[in-house]
Amino acid sequence: MRRIQDSGFRLWFFCIVLIAVSTVALIKTPPAYAYGKIVVLYAAASPILKELGAGNRVVGITRTDKTFNDAVKLGSHLRPNIELINALRPDLIVAGSARAFPREMAERVKADVFYYDPRSLEEILVKITDLGRLLGKEAEAEVLVKRLQAKLSLVSALSKKPSVIYEISSKSLRVAGSMSIITSIIEAAGGVNAVKVEKKHVLLSPEKVLESNPDFYIYQVGPMNKNPEPPLKRPFFRSLRSKVVKVPELEFARPGINAFEAVIDLNKIFRGEYNE
């Protein structure tokens, strides 16, 4: 009888210990195992996932994303197809912003949502670290952050901070405001954004451009500014005295790894060493 009780107690004790150990093990396990399937709804975040070595977990992307060719296309970043997302059964969704992927939309998907919406180079590094922690790729994230920080050390000092106006689109004339990632890129490259309005994009009067007389008038070419008329050929800018430079939008105006390369290119532009 006592033997039965002893063996019963041992079994009970063993089970308790087993449950406790399992629980501790589960708690201590990095969430990497929880995020086996990732959907990326903001193309600027895809190269980061690739650099972190999590590319093999990406199962869905937006239609303009060229980073992962094998992933399923889920529509645009503003209107992703919720049915397609649910069909992929992702564990994690990397979205651009709460405006692009609102909470109501997120509630229709059984997955955690990570918002990737950095407004500055520092915020990009913070987001990389956060993603690394989420995906159990802390070491890789640390390496990437250090590499990007090292890139910034290649920026050459300038004798004077050049003022810049950065054109987002020419129809209607919209330029980068102080809340744009562009401002952070300009400042890291040694310049200053002549537009101080606290917005991402500003509908600006051409009069203000002429009055500001920036050292550089940079205009991007890409999806937001398709085939724009060169600024100096526009009648209202015929007296613009700034140095006009054309840059590719996808390399300059996206808050991703490319932004750090853009800093170097912009620094070269300021030093007069950049070839379009």
Next chain:
Amino acid sequence: MTNPKRINLAIAISVSLLAVITVLAVSKGAVEIDLLEMTGVDRDILFYVRIPRVLLAGLVGASLVLSGALFQYVMKNPLADSFTTGVSASSAMGAVVAIMLGFGAILPLFALAGGLTGLLAVYKISSVRGRVQPITMLLAGIVISTFASAVISLMKFLSDDAVSSIIFWLMGGFQSASMGKVMILAGVLLISFLVIRKDYLSLDIICFDDTTASSSGVNVARLRRKAFFIAALLTAFSVGYAGIIGFVGLVVPHVVRLLKYVKAAELIPLSLLFGALFMILNDLIARTVLSEGQELPVGIITSSIGGIFFLYLLIKRKKELFYFD
């Protein structure tokens, strides 16, 4: 019976007002300019940016109003304007195609092509043995407008990153004004005005009914075709140069009618002046209301001010609006 003294006085007052508003608009803007002590930059801003902009705003305002007034005559409908006839949306569709394909430099041509295509479609649908039916034309216009709006929405949906550029352009504005555009639109408006001027009496007569107009010697079908084409042409140029600016073509002719100028000989010249004045004023607000050189799309201002003002007039003097009854 037109009272020449009364209309001449009204035109003189309108011209004086327009002159005052134009001077005010030229002297005010995102940048403070002392007209008596101008620097080189001030001169550049004044001659290359501000003056072309004020002139273009005035011409677009006048064009949209003439177009709206003609549509109201042709369709015998006080609610007709470039929107209800589908020409505005068709022009915008052409312009959005240009933005998407990266042909921004020749955007007005695309707008013109779109507008004329819309016009042709409306005309074909509403013609029965060469005669245009006003009600059918209005319905066809609404259908074409709806279709063009759907195409614009589809293009916005497909354009992803370019969507904000399209939306901002569609809201209207005169940022890209130039003397070249001013010259072209001034020419189109002047020719249109001179052509339609000969038909003032005929326009008044077709307000009654087609049988009465025909028995009075008016070639109703030809007059409708002519007025419709001129109105569409003016709308297409306006949309191509300034985006979609709502409410002006609809409201201003009614305001002039409410001031008891109802005959075409009075209504059209006065409407042109009022339209120019109204648009210059709206653009002045759009480019000065915000700080640090920020602008508001002018379409927002025209719809807000025009809407409130028209609502006030409608409540105060609604019985006088039944001119077409």
